[in-house]
Amino acid sequence: MDTRRSLRILATTLGTAGLLISGCSSGSSTNASTSTPPASSAPAVPAGLKPYYAQQLKWRDCGVEGFQCTTMKAPLDYKKPDSGEIKLAVARKKATGPGKRIGSLLVNPGGPGGSAIEYLQSYAAIGYPAQVRARYDMVAIDPRGVARSEPVVCLTGPQMDTYTQVDQTPDDAAEVTELGGAYTKFANGCEQRSGEILPHVSTVETARDMDMLRALLGDERLHYVGASYGTFLGATYAGLFPARVGRLVLDGAMDPSLDAVELNRDQTAGFETAFQAFAADCVKKADCPLGTTSTADAATRLKRLFADLDARPIATGESRRLTESLGTTGVIAAMYDESAWPQLREALTSAQKGDGSGLLALSDSYYERRPNGTYANLMFANAAVNCLDQPPAFADAKAVTGAVPSFEKASPVFGKAFAWAALNCAHWPVPPTGTPHRIEAKGAAPIVVVGTTRDPATPYKWAQSLAGQLSSGTLLTYRGDGHTAYGRGSDCIDSAINTYLLEGTPPAEDKKCS
Template sequence: MRLNRGLPAVASSLLLALPLALAGCTSFGEGSEEPAAASATPTEVEAAPIEWSDCDAQIQPLIEGQPGSERDLLFECGRTEVPISYDEPAGATLPLFLVRATPAGQTERIGSLVVNPGGPGGSGADAAIGLALTLPQDVLGRFDIVGFDPRGVGLSTPVDCIPAELKDRVIASEPRPTTAEQLDDVFALSREMADGCAEEYGDALGTFNTVDTARDMEQLRKSLGDEQLTYLGYSYGTTLGSTYAELFPDRVRAMVLDAAVDPDTDVVADAEASAAGFEAGFDAFAENCKGLIAGCPLGDDPRRFLEELLAQAGGAPVPSSEEGETRQATPGVVLTAVQAALYDTASWPQLAQGLRAARDGDAKALFSLADELTGRLEDNSYSNLLDANLAVNCADTDEVVEETEVRRLVAEWSQAYPLFGAGSAAGLFTCSVWDAERTPVPERDAAGSAPILVVGNQGDPVTPLPGAVDMAEDLESGVLLTWQGQGHTAYPKTDCITAAVNAYLIDLVAPQDGLTCPA
């Protein structure tokens, strides 16, 4: 499975502490009406009002002590309803959960800035809280920050069909399956997940898709009272945003697509680009580690160090010193931790120290990294990040990669991309056995839209720069902005990028197409 996650959560248990919208949430697994397949043409639907309530008292303790928590912010939680099927706009509905952050003393308000953090499966409500702490004051002074949990995510009728025990097994499984037996095990896990979700949701499983989420976002725009949408999407959020622009091009006021998912690649090319990106990302991490003045904890060859650790964990999984932790770190956990750290250069020191500690017999730091990426919580349960990730990714494509082709690609990619190739290839099988209605994401040129700003990062291991180039070229009004940095996403990490995006969001002044900002 692939997580195109753009932003880390503010706190892994944040939304579990906000039970405000749970009562009355629809569960498709409990006998609710099955939706019809979505049509390709968006339907005009009357928007339901948003029921807002003050949840400042619940959120403030959760962000206390975090950078930006000193800002004077008011948090509200909201709930509204959208059609389950836009082919039946007057039919059954599902609830969406929102968070709105408004700074005190806001002047010359433009409207709402709707945000999505990626995934698919990332909580937009959580992202609104995190971005309210980190976005530039110039932007906060002009916009309310609004995030919603997309259908199937977080507190918006969450897809919940993969047991925690099965998730533990998937994460701990062989990350580089190359033998026939190892691949058989991976395929069996994919079938187990697919069968369980199909049994739990039946025909309703296909309801959780990007096209209908984009239609939901149009309903939210109307409910928020904004004449046009101002949007900031990261990673998978660029797929969601560009799909909205395709369906509703005249409703776009401003749209920032940061760390764009390539709209032009098929699932095989996308998986290979992911493997290559993470491979290059690890090389960048290794070079950075070797350049540390105090010396690299992994020695003069971090890749060899990692290979030796993977072999060590394969023979004897590494325990953790965390009190009450019974898991031991297999190679799957080790490589998941590596991937997690490559999203953000701020995690590189923790990765270097964590790999060294694991070699010395303590995998505590690696479990911390891996659990953040996969949504595992302190009580040993999981958020529904992985469930939603699979449901949306698989509903968004009708491409099928047969088992024989997967085996061929594993053999090829394991040589080309030694750390991540085999796992990326094996993951292609997951959606091939996913039993749900498919609503493929459309081709996107968003003809007639206002300028759309596409931001790419030269050293992005998750969504490599060619994806942003393709997105900007495909969109009729696309404008490309490039950062020569490392890690996943760019805004607001550097002054040059921040200034260009701020001017666009606030004053609708897009930068020169092709502008490049230094690292």
Template structure:
């Protein structure tokens, strides 16, 4: 079972949609004599996102009429064999709204995951970056293994429905053996359907794709905006190509010093903090909180709901029923943004009355399931990229030894996140390292923005990232807020600091605090 690691923008896009063309395959042929640096991109109007990208309609023009354009960039399948097979990297852009003589270059976005489609996400939030578009072309992409970029494929939609209905928090040996069996089945399906790409979806591969992208787009420097996992990708890029870094911002920052176990434990603490903040906010309302009288009462009632669902699931979205695992995922999804807290209250109220539809809608959005029952490939890509990156492989016995520590970190999310560590057991490709190397001596300054209430990438990670980037490179600032990320919260102080750096090159003072 993958741990919740969705980027805020992707999470917002999926849940908002639920609650309210160009193909990039693998080009065969081992003798690639084309200079990929000299390739010309064939930009055209964007088609509707395909199933792997999450489906939906073709992106609408921006308010001033600017149309989104899409293209496919060829990159080596194996960067150790740059003249071998290629794969297609799907790109999207909106041209700058400002005069040509004021244009800085391209601003490349990665919205995280790993596994989130930038091609489908950027248009949904493009207008939020209108100020940045005055001097940049806004550009994003589907990283290799994601969306249209040679997507990792594992289970079909019906099989994924069953996969997400399983008990991801086993209470006895039989349930544990069943979880391990289903995990192995999932991983074997990934190997069967995507064997050729699995060794080549590491973050270092994506970083090399980005430097090729920079060259093909005609930029001397990489100007970059990374969110969530996108900060890890940006850090790895800065390590590999420090002299090529231009102006870069990391928001919702991954702690690059942690291994996968430490990251899961950090998320347990982060989601528990977000739940504590939700409960305190709900019970502080003047008209009362419909799901509890005190913060502890809110959490106790949620714990009882989950225990009841373990024994007897309730009706969700027919024919599926809301299980303990689905409800936990739905609650986690709602904690990604304060904007979702009302949905969480609604979902809990309904579930207490035997109706699990809203919590299941939230769970579906976490798992990349659309209302028509089709899944994006975010879960498959998330697991594939994490397992290719992360060297540790955890056994069920090891997880059981760690359960007390995870439960102490979060009574609600501890088991869920501890058992997520078995996702890479028996994975077909060995993991690359215990944690990424982001040291970037010689890089231009990188603005690192941490949010004190972030559940998925806890605030402490920003300081760790700034320090790991190196003296004179990482510049940390703090947002005292809620949810995953800072810039898209629309906090004026954060946006002024980020826009000021990206548009004028003015680096905010280290230690700047916004609230």
């Protein structure tokens, strides 16, 4: 596997707001019905939206072999559809055959902020199983505010470089003030550069855009594969339009019922679980940079490295030095996929010798920093969507200080940094429009929810919770490491999902794969 490509793809599946920084067994089936609600139960299109649902998509060659692109218009504000519009980028690769075409399969890699079109062109339309690509038009829409769809912009490249180096484990009042100032400058930059769109990039609005695209593609129901945050987007769609749900795969699921503090703390524990798995693998190797004795010793050595970087950032071979915040982000990036563990071991070994280039490269992949010093808008959109979807985790620095012990209990290695990172939305210029809520989607066709037992970014219990909330949810479990499961090496997982996508038959309830 190309680790850098893998990290670039997985970096788009960030999950929640805080991070700026083949055998199988199955249980009994309790939800194996493949029936779908009658079309007459689908809600009518509101009058104010009919012009949008009636528009004609004009497809053109994307410049990438086999792909077509178009632009879809949507109301900027769904509550006031006559008050302005937004243009959204769409791409597709038509079904290759053989076999009868099922419809369109919309894909989303997560984030929020990940470019679905980039994911489609670099992976999904070439990496998804041939039998799936044969019978579906593979389709992606960059969500509003993301990549090609009127992207949110907040900081310049040099400003973003400065922002990513700010100490996220403040040790005194001055450092707390500096961190708060960095969050304020970030938020103000978003408002100055993208103020018109900031109130209108919520997950609910993007789900409504997806329904419009479904109709314009000529599909009666939405077929969809969403990863990480893409599961929240897919579940939101199901809650809004249960009668229009087709075959939905929600891989690396989020739990919409949790508030921001719970989400961030659970994710902190998820990265601790992933680190423990990495450390257990590392200490078995003679050249492990974190020692060869125990995972506890490995954690101590990593914390010591972070402390050393906090006191004395190290050289990287370029103008930026490796700070504690960049080093932490580099380690986090490698937790998304176990195929990156060898790269992380090498980077940690180099860092211990005073060379921070390896961890910096991992951090840059996470932030989607380009070689020329510019950044994709992943982190800008990530904050914009998350800060709109839920009230802030913390109102001020005092609240964070009080929560740090619970975060450090969740992860002695990452807890403090994750707690302070969750303060970012307290400085946001636009009030939130969403709140934590259960999603049941009563009347929807069977929905497959996938969870990985040692997933760092979307802990397994979130998948269990979402599958339990959805009235037609079926849980599919991958016992293993890494973020998300489909297409990552488990024949058991892939076979179950492929059968569902091609035949409409969900896996047996609580099916487990490894």
